[in-house]
Amino acid sequence: MVLTDQQKSFLELAFGVTLNDPAPSVPAEVTAQKSELSGLITRLKRDDPEAAAAANARLADLAALLERGDTDAALEEMDALELDLAASLPPSNVAFQKLRLRWQEAKKTAAKDLDKLQSDILAEYDDPEAAGSAKRLDEVLAAFNAGLSDALDDIMNAEQGSRRSALCAEAGGIVSRYLDFVFGSPLVAHVETNPFRAIDISAILAQPLQLIEIELAKHGA
Missing domain, CATH: 1.20.120 (Four Helix Bundle (Hemerythrin (Met), subunit A))
Structure with missing residues (x-):
């Protein structure tokens, strides 16, 4: 249940607590893509630790998009990162x-x-x-x-x-x-x-x- 601002204020005053907005749920496709990217980064770490660290940083930056609930932008960035990682890895x-x-x-x-x-x-x-x-x-x-x-x-x-x-x-x-x-x-x-x-x-x-x-x-x- 998502509370309106009025409901939230009422409960905070009534019980003397601060109610934080719930974290947005993460779609399954985002979770699956993050898992795929983590696997690629692990492979890259063996050949190019510096590039792997940079990729991990890009992946971490996506958290801000997910916190804002901007799933489409997060998936777009994940796809771009996946293409970059694929190009960096040896043939397999x-x-x-x-x-x-x-x-x-x-x-x-x-x-x-x-x-x-x-x-x-x-x-x-x-x-x-x-x-x-x-x-x-x-x-x-x-x-x-x-x-x-x-x-x-x-x-x-x-x-x-x-x-x-x-x-x-x-x-x-x-x-x-x-x-x-x-x-x-x-x-x-x-x-x-x-x-x-x-x-x-x-x-x-x-x-x-x-x-x-x-x-x-x-x-x-």
């Missing part, structure tokens, strides 16, 4: 595997959100035209069926050398096309401005794609 097949799973989970999350939006549209407008419009939402995920997960598997199974570099370049092309679609598709923009429910497709899909792009650049070098 383990990182590839984690990113492959993260990409698959991101697509599942986007699919669930799009399914809910389809249901909202059909519930509001139960007619053939609405059904056709709702069906177009399938085109969003269809744009990501070029086989990125399989391409990452091929890279992880390949030995170091020209073959692996070629596979990285091929996967990099897929990622580049995916990112172009995420940031430039009118359909994605249309979905994100729909009046039925908040859906941020670019936020869901862009971060894992950009991390994969960074890892590919390291492995293909």
Whole structure:
């Protein structure tokens, strides 16, 4: 229960105590991202303790945003820090595997959100035209069926050398096309401005794609 200022003043006068505002709750996605960042910083500490200390300081600075309840800004800063950390770390097949799973989970999350939006549209407008419009939402995920997960598997199974570099370049092309679609598709923009429910497709899909792009650049070098 959140007290109004009037209720708070009444209780303070009645009981002679000072009531502090409750700390804002931390969303699960923030907690998960902080855990991911802490793991990356731990890895970085082995190779570059100074950079790891700077990253820890950036992570600590995010506390002020969370205290103000500015979750969106905190997540944005966390994403930026994660990209910087990923670029600083050496190439890793383990990182590839984690990113492959993260990409698959991101697509599942986007699919669930799009399914809910389809249901909202059909519930509001139960007619053939609405059904056709709702069906177009399938085109969003269809744009990501070029086989990125399989391409990452091929890279992880390949030995170091020209073959692996070629596979990285091929996967990099897929990622580049995916990112172009995420940031430039009118359909994605249309979905994100729909009046039925908040859906941020670019936020869901862009971060894992950009991390994969960074890892590919390291492995293909």
